[in-house]
Amino acid sequence: MNLSFFDQFTSPCLMGIPLTLISLMFPPLLFPSPKNRWLTNRLSTLQSWLLHLITKQLMTPLNQKGHKWALILTSLMMLLLTINLLGLLPYTFTPTTQLSMNMALAFPLWLATLLTGLRNQPSASLGHLLPEGTPTPLIPALILIETISLLIRPLALGVRLTANLTAGHLLIQLISTATIALLPIIPSISILTTMILLLLTILEVAVAMIQAYVFVLLLSLYLQENI
Amino acid sequence: VFHTTRPLHTTQQCLAPLPPLPEKGGEVRYGLIPEEFFQFFYPKTGVTGPYMFGTGLLLYFLSKEIYVINHETVAAACILSVIIYGVKKYGSDVAAFADKLNEEKVAKALAVKNDAIKDLEAAIEQEKKEQWRVEGRSYLFDAKRSNIAMLLETNYRERLLTVYNEVKKRLDYQVAMQNLKRQKEQDHMIQWVEKSVVQSITPQQQKESIAKCILDLKALSKSAQAAV
Numbered sequence: 001m002n003l004s005f006f007d008q009f010t011s012p013c014l015m016g017i018p019l020t021l022i023s024l025m026f027p028p029l030l031f032p033s034p035k036n037r038w039l040t041n042r043l044s045t046l047q048s049w050l051l052h053l054i055t056k057q058l059m060t061p062l063n064q065k066g067h068k069w070a071l072i073l074t075s076l077m078m079l080l081l082t083i084n085l086l087g088l089l090p091y092t093f094t095p096t097t098q099l100s101m102n103m104a105l106a107f108p109l110w111l112a113t114l115l116t117g118l119r120n121q122p123s124a125s126l127g128h129l130l131p132e133g134t135p136t137p138l139i140p141a142l143i144l145i146e147t148i149s150l151l152i153r154p155l156a157l158g159v160r161l162t163a164n165l166t167a168g169h170l171l172i173q174l175i176s177t178a179t180i181a182l183l184p185i186i187p188s189i190s191i192l193t194t195m196i197l198l199l200l201t202i203l204e205v206a207v208a209m210i211q212a213y214v215f216v217l218l219l220s221l222y223l224q225e226n227i
Numbered sequence: 228v229f230h231t232t233r234p235l236h237t238t239q240q241c242l243a244p245l246p247p248l249p250e251k252g253g254e255v256r257y258g259l260i261p262e263e264f265f266q267f268f269y270p271k272t273g274v275t276g277p278y279m280f281g282t283g284l285l286l287y288f289l290s291k292e293i294y295v296i297n298h299e300t301v302a303a304a305c306i307l308s309v310i311i312y313g314v315k316k317y318g319s320d321v322a323a324f325a326d327k328l329n330e331e332k333v334a335k336a337l338a339v340k341n342d343a344i345k346d347l348e349a350a351i352e353q354e355k356k357e358q359w360r361v362e363g364r365s366y367l368f369d370a371k372r373s374n375i376a377m378l379l380e381t382n383y384r385e386r387l388l389t390v391y392n393e394v395k396k397r398l399d400y401q402v403a404m405q406n407l408k409r410q411k412e413q414d415h416m417i418q419w420v421e422k423s424v425v426q427s428i429t430p431q432q433q434k435e436s437i438a439k440c441i442l443d444l445k446a447l448s449k450s451a452q453a454a455v
Contacts, residue, residue: 201309
């Protein structure tokens with residue numbers, strides 16, 4: 001099969017049946033569910049340690065009411081982490097490279113934080129539109145700017161994730177194509193390109209984890225302002 | 228309350244005793260292929276059998292272009308080498324960390340149990356000591372009783388002495404009074420006798436006595452001269 005550069009970004013389809021749901025539901029299957037045991041095997045111990053770490057990290061800055069969001073934020077983090085990391089394997093489809101998926105995650109969650117803030121403490125959440133200590137003549141301009149910044153948040157969240165992952169995957173494809181194309185011509189340059197590819201792969205692993213963390217962290221920050 | 232978080236299976240499905248799970252998973256060669264695969268080939272093809280099979284399969288896929296070498300192959304090689312390097316380098320550390328987490332959990336529970344046992348043993352020792360103390364209680368009471376008796380006795384004796392001294396003082400006073408009275412009477416009488424004697428000495432008697440004294444003295448002086 002001769003792949004073009006963008007075949008990895010097409011949603012998987014088998015004889016006309018879209019397999020997107022399976023590709024989204026598969027990563028959670030990789031986590032063993034906690035059984036009714038006190039001492040678990042190594043994988044379950046590590047998994048529960050990681051979950052505790054993530055939840056503690058996310059929930060420490062939030063007040064009591066924000067702890068209702070613990071489940072969705074932690075599960076979102078684990079989902080994004082697994083999807084991103086699994087996407088680095090060859091011939092896999094990464095759902096988070098699709099803008100539609102990331103906007104579907106970012107927009108409702110951001111809107112939920114905004115509406116929570118506006119409903120429960122409207123003046124406080126609107127007060128975030130003006131930073132403290134601004135000189136008086138700047139106030140109208142700054143409010144406009146802050147409003148635009150607020151409204152652009154879901155776009156930023158979604159596009160950030162999409163762009164990072166898509167760019168990373170595309171770069172990997174391009175550099176490996178260069179490696180293969182240069183192999184019969186100048187093998188030494190090909191080896192240099194392979195080194196670059198190795199470093200890029202390590203970067204992509206890091207980026208996959210960081211982007212997942214940043215997405216969830218920003219959501220928790222927006223929540224902190226509004227709850 | 229989130230109903231999505233309700234766990235589906237809260238207990239095991241069957242209450243009969245299940246066999247315990249094995250301690251370790253199945254043996255795997257090269258992290259992917261179970262050992263049973265190699266054992267399956269061993270009787271017919273020996274040790275190199277499965278490797279020949281694998282190589283043949285791979286070459287078949289490559290030569291027939293069932294698997295096409297494209298850019299994904301290089302990307303696959305890179306990511307796989309990164310993964311294998313990571314697992315080889317940090318695998319044992321991660322396993323030790325997981326074991327340590329479990330150990331700490333067990334140690335915490337054991338610590339609770341051991342603390343409870345220690346507290347109970349200390350309580351037993353304390354109780355035994357109290358029982359021993361009870362045995363010696365009669366001696367303690369005897370000692371206290373004799374102590375008090377001695378105190379009472381001493382007090383009584385002291386008071387007796389005080390009484391005696393007081394009485395003696397009064398009696399001495401009376402005796403001294405009587406002595407004084409007698410003394411005074413004697414002195415007075417002596418004085419009176421002396422006074423009357425002196426008064427009774429008439430001048431005639433005085434002259435006679437003086438003349439007698441002179442005669443005595445002369446007689447004595449005579450004898451005295453002789454002695455020198």
